Amino acid sequence: MVTVNKNYLKLPGSYLFSNIAKKVKAYKEANPEFKDSVISLGIGDVTQPLAPAIIDALHKSVDEMAHAETFHGYAPDLGYEFLRNAIAKNDYQSRGCDISADEIFVSDGAKSDSGNIQEIFGLDNKVAVCDPVYPVYVDTNVMAGRTGEYNKERENFDGVIYMPCKEENGFLPEIPGEVPDLIYLCFPNNPTGGAITKEALQAWVDYANKNGCVIIYDAAYEAYISEEDVPHSIYECEGARTCAIELRSFSKNAGFTGVRLGFTVVPKELVRDGVELHSLWARRHGTKFNGAPYIVQRAGEAVYSPEGKAQLKEQVAYYMRNAKTILDGLSAAGFSVSGGKNAPYIWLKTPDKMTSWEFFDYLLEKAHIVGTPGSGFGAQGEGYFRLTAFGSYENTLEAIERIKNL
Amino acid sequence: MVTVNKNYLKLPGSYLFSNIAKKVKAYKEANPEFKDSVISLGIGDVTQPLAPAIIDALHKSVDEMAHAETFHGYAPDLGYEFLRNAIAKNDYQSRGCDISADEIFVSDGAKSDSGNIQEIFGLDNKVAVCDPVYPVYVDTNVMAGRTGEYNKERENFDGVIYMPCKEENGFLPEIPGEVPDLIYLCFPNNPTGGAITKEALQAWVDYANKNGCVIIYDAAYEAYISEEDVPHSIYECEGARTCAIELRSFSKNAGFTGVRLGFTVVPKELVRDGVELHSLWARRHGTKFNGAPYIVQRAGEAVYSPEGKAQLKEQVAYYMRNAKTILDGLSAAGFSVSGGKNAPYIWLKTPDKMTSWEFFDYLLEKAHIVGTPGSGFGAQGEGYFRLTAFGSYENTLEAIERIKNL
Known part of the structure; x- marks a missing residue:
């Protein structure tokens, strides 16, 4: 039954x-x-x-799909190299972040990635999230069975570490009393719009490395950063390669909400239980996903054109x-x-x-x-x-x- | 840790x-x-x-994305109505299948759906698959923890019911000795290319209804059916609405392997544990997926144009x-x-x-x-x-x- x-x-x-x-x-x-x-x-x-550059790239790649010689079928598992190279160069290497193209996994958007990333972790991991927070982080951990029941009085889930972000603490999470395993951080923040300084983020990276935690860092809004001391990527912090996964989206910097494109960075140095998380995420990607559309990846490439x-x-x-x-x-x-x-x-x-x-x-x-x-x-x-x-x-x-x- | x-x-x-x-x-x-x-x-x-009709639809919808008045952001959770209506009418109602547009969930392809569908079921369900079979069915159940270890001698997984499809039985699975919970069937079959008659499929539907099983029916290759007595959809069989989920793809009938579009049908009458599976799949879709691209859904619509x-x-x-x-x-x-x-x-x-x-x-x-x-x-x-x-x-x-x- x-x-x-x-x-x-x-x-x-x-x-x-x-x-x-x-x-x-x-x-x-x-x-x-x-x-x-x-x-x-x-x-x-x-x-x-x-934007016109993106429209042009879409038309051009649609035309490619109309001819057998330039038609594109299944995309490479982890994304086309032209896009992964553009991302590595523009979003990371140009900011001094040591991230290479083969650490980038192209996807159909950050919502999917932020929902799916928990799958590669054991069900016994304790999850910490900011409160308030983008609902997908908690909901997908609930669906996987990584939490207890919904507590009607507290209006949240048993077994989750909630880190209050209120006026009193400048809407920034504080290191929790209990050590978590997976820590979801989103900066610039959805929903509060708050940002974190590089110094404050470095403290989280140091904490994660010290305690063996993994930070899942959602940087979907990085294009909106206007202040100098706010990092665009967690890999601007020292040591992030051994403790952090970063999620990125084309939805907000390029208007791709209806186009669907995102990516996740998993550094090869990120190892837990003796296993490279990179290999686990590659396995998930290769087994449950068949690549973002070719035309959409070409549109993504155009985001990085002059x-x-x-x-x-x-x-x-x-x-x-x-x-x-x-x-x-x-x-x-x-x-x-x-x-x-x-x-x-x-x-x-x-x-x-x-x-x-x-x-x-x-x-x-x-x-x-x-x-x-x-x-x-x-x-x-x-x-x-x-x-x-x-x-x-x-x-x-x-x-x-x-x-x-x- | x-x-x-x-x-x-x-x-x-x-x-x-x-x-x-x-x-x-x-x-x-x-x-x-x-x-x-x-x-x-x-x-x-x-x-x-x-095909030219699809290229036209892509160009036209790309142009729509270039103007604020016709721009499309986030798609509706379960897919645009224009596409779901076209699917319901052409793939189901025209064949006498009682499936409505709101039982159709548009996705980025059948690989994702066939990998993700197991999530809405408990981990205690016993899975039956044909052997040989498209690897995604088994691999995703392994990843979820619904199987035992890999058995090197038998070259398959403990805890899975394998239904041999060999020359001797015409490459068609036989009702297994042990009653399974979830039964994956794919017809026309990948990899054997074999097909099932309506009569033989009806026997599986009757068996599933009698035993409370759910059939996950992968019909990705239905466009290639040339023989009269081979059903295009499991819903051609009586009683399938209470026991079957159907997966469909645009990859093989319309060449969308690099375009990415598929859909899953979950009839509202399909209830297990007192819960409509439709509502669970809708929850998954709404939480972990953000819709197929607008331009791709328009391309899908063109598949059904004259x-x-x-x-x-x-x-x-x-x-x-x-x-x-x-x-x-x-x-x-x-x-x-x-x-x-x-x-x-x-x-x-x-x-x-x-x-x-x-x-x-x-x-x-x-x-x-x-x-x-x-x-x-x-x-x-x-x-x-x-x-x-x-x-x-x-x-x-x-x-x-x-x-x-x-």
Whole structure:
């Protein structure tokens, strides 16, 4: 008799952003007169079109697929060399990070990678996450059986080490009392928009090396870093090659949310239980994945071309102008806000002690603005709310005007 | 202290096709004079370019991505409705199968789906597979911990029910002595190229319903079916909605091996442990996957357009001419061959009692042809060898001539 994976049943409700989408859809159906005025600053989805250099690369590679001589079937397991070389050179070697092309695994996006990476570890590892945090880290560990039950009172899972990131500690995690095994860190942070200095990150690397931990470092937002002392990669820290895996995405720096491309770096020096984690991840990649589309990998390559770089710099600047608009507008309106300087997210304290979901409903009903309730990212996110800078400039301006007028 | 997933260490060596690729690369490097004469009839990768209707759809959707008004970011969790509707109508409803669009989950390919689907089941389920079989089914269950150790003598895994598919039983699995929980079936079959009649498949459906099993039915090769009594979908059988999940691919019917698109059907009536498997798979999809690229989903839609259908019918016919060429040529040369009538694979007995790998080396060295050793698909594949019809017609003719002249 078939049994199901009962770990799935521990998860309360559906995935956060699926929930929000359903709520917004229901609101629009019930209030068709406001259907077209709803502005979403909720899910971190980009709105600017793909840059011309990327469009060109896509057209060109589509044409290649139209002729037998230039057609491309199955991609190499770990990604095409042209892309892995471009990544190694531009994202790592140019910053002084000792990462080579064969330590890079191209994938269909950082969500898949951040969900799948836990598979190569034993079920007995203790997981530490920031709270609030991108829900995929915890949910996928729950699904694997690496946690206990959901604790309704604490609104989180037994057996997970939560590292509170609150106003009091500048939204930065502190070394936990209990030593974890796997430590998920995401900087610049989703959802708080906070950044970590190289010095502070070095302390985590040293801690991980000392205690045999592995850091899973999600750097999906590195393109938004504007401050000098904020590292773009964990491999800027000394010793990270023996304790850290880094996840990267093309979604936010190049607008690939609907194109799907990402990569994971697993240094060959990263060994646990006498096994190279690189070989385990290669085994997973080779067995359960069949490569990102050729045309998408060519699009990824164009991200690193001189034209691509220039165009994407402008695109990031466009979104960061939105971030500043939100940050300044909400500050002026008396909100307590943070983030938005090295990340496209603004984290605000809900007014009048509203819960995160109360504020969600309030904003949707009174201003027709969709944001993301902080509590959706963890218990410590309660009383906070996330707005993204990924809207159009016009919509962002309009949204801030509406909030100011509430 | 971090531990690794020790189940990975049970897997002997790397993924079959990675191994072959390495072997071929080494041969070419050692024998540069034959580098350009090597013909691959090995991995099931297509060689014909994408059909014009698909190229058009790709260009058109790439253009959409270039403008903010028509740009597409994150796709809906389970796939765009335009694609799911086209699939439901063309692949199911037109064949009298009761499958609706919301039972279809669009993915980046059948390899991912066939590897990931086991996650929604408990670790205590007993798995049955054909032997020989596509390695992903067993390998991913090993990685999850649903099997015992690798048994070197039997050359397979403890705790798995292997269903031999040999000449004696027409390469069709028989109901096993021990009742399994999860039953992987792939028809038309990879690697043997064998097909199953509707009547024989109905017996499996009845067995699964009677015993509470779940059939994971891989129909990646259904476009190659030429015989009337061979079902294209398991849902042509009565009662399959309560016992079967179906996996489909665009790789072989539309040449998408480098484009990446597939889907999985989970009927809502399929319940185990009181839980709809549909809801579990939706949870996995929503949490660990972020949709297939918009442009790729539009390309998938074009597969079902009148032009697309006509062009792809020709493409399949092209490959099936290759299959006939191989089948007839090898028969004439005195080989014992099967498959090739409802599938793009030809399964042959190695001559002179050579092992599968011996024949692999022999063909590579003497005729510069790459095939796939049957033993790579399981212990019962020893002494067999797979050739694919996915080469060009010219290469296929040339390869058969070379084999005849050996």
